[in-house]
Amino acid sequence: MSNANLYFLPWVRQGAASAIDAEQKTGIASVNVMLTLDARTVPVSVKLRGPADVIGIDANQVVRTDPRPGSNDFEPNCFPSIEFDRPDFPWLFTPAKALADNRLRPWLYLVVVRKQAGVSLNSAADAPLPVLTIAAPARPWVELPDLNESWAWAHAQVAADDGSKDAIRGALQGSPELSLSRLLCPRILAPDNDYIACVVPAFELGRKAGLGIPIEKTEYETPAPAWSIPPEPPTEYGPTRLPVYYHWEFRSGQPGDFESIARNLKADVPDGLGKRRIDISQPFPESGATEVELEGALLPISPPGGSPAPAPIPQPFRDNLAKTVNGSITGPDSDPVLAPPSTAAGTPRTQRSIQRAQPGSISSMSIRAGVSPPPSEPASFRSTRKR
DSSP states (O other): OOSOEEEEESOOOOGGGGGOOOOSOSSSOEEEEEEEETTEEEEEEEEOOOGGGOSOOOGGGEEEEESOTTOSOBOTTSOOEEEESSTTGGGTTOSSOOOTTSOOOOSEEEEEEEOOTTEEEEOOTTOSSOEEEEOTTSOHHHHSOOGGGGGGGEEEEEEESSSSHHHHHHHHTSOGGGEEEEEEOOOOOOTTOEEEEEEEESBHHHHHHHHTOOOOGGGGTSOOBSOOOOSSOOSSOOOEEEEOSEEEEEEBOOOOSHHHHHHTOOOOOOTTTTEEEEEOTTTOGGGTOOEEEEEOSOOOOOOTTOOOOOOOOOHHHHHHHHHHHHHTOOOTTSOOOOOOOOOEEOSOGGGOOOOOOOTTSGGGGOOEESSOOOTTSOGGGOOOOOO
16 A cells, blocks of 8 residues: 545444344344354344443553543544444444435433532442442533434545555455544533543443443334433432443643634724825925825725725815826927826827726826836836937
8 A cells, every 4th residue: 555545424333234134223233144064054133232231442552542541631623532443432332224315323322511519420349340429519401412313423444555345345355554433522621620521322222331220121112322412401300320331531721722722813904094194285385185085906805885085186186186187188280298107008198187986095296197108218218309
């Protein structure tokens, strides 16, 4: 594999679990197999292990956590995650097949709970696993995510040459380092807070099994979630207890990644940006004009309603300028009068005059001229003398 690419899969099933052909309606999945005995082949329905059969996981399955245990500066705008060696681990005991929209709920979930009054993680004499307890004044519906969206926060990662089915299948069946699975917790962390990250069961059957609570036979008929989020915050509520397969602690720091820095940028437009005041008091002092505001090619984004228009050039100044420019029009044998250079063309030379334009714009200071100067002659010093 020379140029491997990473591909992300919404779920992975391997072994007998890939043969599950039933939607998520019961807590026990089964597959149909053909059993051959004494040259006779008969169909047999085999029940698979489910979330009710799990009271612990092998810690060697955990290959990485983000953040690392004991970290004290995790960026609060990042999602904590945990990675497993098996690419099918989050769906290994899910008692159902994927739906038509490719959604498959994992049988375990990553929750991140803020350390506070009412939150504890302790061993219990009557439970095979450590127990996470969320009681008042802590609020379970704030600390725990919505399990209806659990399918979106679990995926498998595969390194393959391309995204073809054969390449993906080869990577899943190849070296262990080519694939893994990942759980994420979609919680927005608060800066400078302590948290407990816990891998817990996502089904009520798994929760009861991990707490050592007997499971009634009727409970296998409908695989209920391990917890639910009420539509409205309740006024009274009891503690929520969850068995923990794996856990670690960390502390969040201050935002400091590129996104948080970029969000701190504020737009600031200096006064007068895109405009320049020009002194016009010298040519015609009697006109009473002193300064005029000229807009440039680049202007700040206007607020709603637009920015105020520049003050118009005083009419006495415009009249004097027109008189000077128009007075420079002389006969073909006369010396021209030195006047402001013209910056446009399109009319006969004898019709050159100032044209009205929007106040404050560059064109309002321009002069219509009939003939452009030759390329070799600077426009500022061109002459109307007959050659």
